[in-house]
Amino acid sequence: MNPYAAVLLLTSAALLQSSLLPHLSRGGLKPDLVVILVISWGLLRGVREGLLWAFIGGVALDLLSATPLGLSALILTPLTLLTGLGQKSIYRTNILFPLVIIFLATLGYNLALLLAWQFLGRPALWGESFLEALLPTGFLNTLVMLPLYPLLSWLHRRIGPERMEW
């Protein structure tokens, strides 16, 4: 996908996540739309495009968040590398694998964020954070992935083979 289109898409997703989704959320939880998009794209298109999306998505998230600029990109990059290294063909044909992957990726992403914040002097409250925010977000992201992954899969087929040019 054209990287400029990726910038537009991921920035829009980050804006949605920080403006519209909180109003639609119940119990204060909203899906990590950008994380879902980045991980899904990495699974579908491979590591190269996935890493670019991780960088763009991470920066877009950090611009709208109280987290230091670059932190989300720093966490998403190795996460995408890990998830994108697997067998793309399996991910593409079976919906179950991406669902498991997004659940684990959500936990990984948020745990890494908590760890980073603890280093930065913010109270992490591991147990409460895990039960009250991380686990519910993991399930919510998995639920959102269910309709989103086939949609991205369709987009991936429409675009054709991987090609990136700025």
Added chain:
Amino acid sequence: MSQMRGIPAALLLLLFILAFLALEVTHLLEPVENVVAQLFFPLQQGLDSLGERFTNAGRYFQDLEMLRRQNEELQKLVDQLAIENVRLREAEIENITLRQQLDFKEANPDYQLLSAQVIGHDPSNLLEYITIDRGSGDGIAVGMPVVTSQGLVGRVVETYPRSSRVLLIIDASSSVNALIQNSRATGVVQGKPGGGMVMRYIQQGEEVKTGDLVLTSGLGGNFPRRLVIGQVTAVRQKDIELFQEAEVEPTVEFDHLEMVMIITDFEQ
């Protein structure tokens, strides 16, 4: 000459007609008429019905076109009214919020308040921050308390020329010195992941009950005194522990936060 030749034929025809009329008058043609009527009736009926159908079809298409036009006009009207309805509802909600803010202003004449709209939330579920549409250009500075008519919201932690970031009191990194309204017991209200709050460091022996109102104590100088924080929903007290703890439900509905006020003249 040729004209003369047609006269006998015309006379003959006239004669024939007269004879026909005579037969008709004398009802002698009735059996023939009956047979012909029997033969023509279904044909006539069919053709008449067909004609009626053609007329109806024409009218149907005319009506259809008219109905389509009417439908379009009504749909436009419905759309306009729906938009108008949403606008009025929004204006009503805004009016209620502004009236509540005015009431708060009148009840707290010492505070210099500036209204702001919430324009964003932190995208992470682990952080409880909001972004407001007032910044350093409007005189907003780091540390200023943010409230609604329902109670304390948080404090400004970052400012930009036209916007600011506010740390909500439900964030895990937020601590507010507080007191229980009835017993005057003091403690610290801290945010919890998931949007709740807990009041810690309440001395053993202090009376804390469910339903008690929790206010800012003003200790530490981060927030003005007597701002409503929330209500006690549960108390955890163990004799072996040094302090008691109380679960606090915020009075501010953080999920539906749209407008806030910044106390601009508060000096820490």
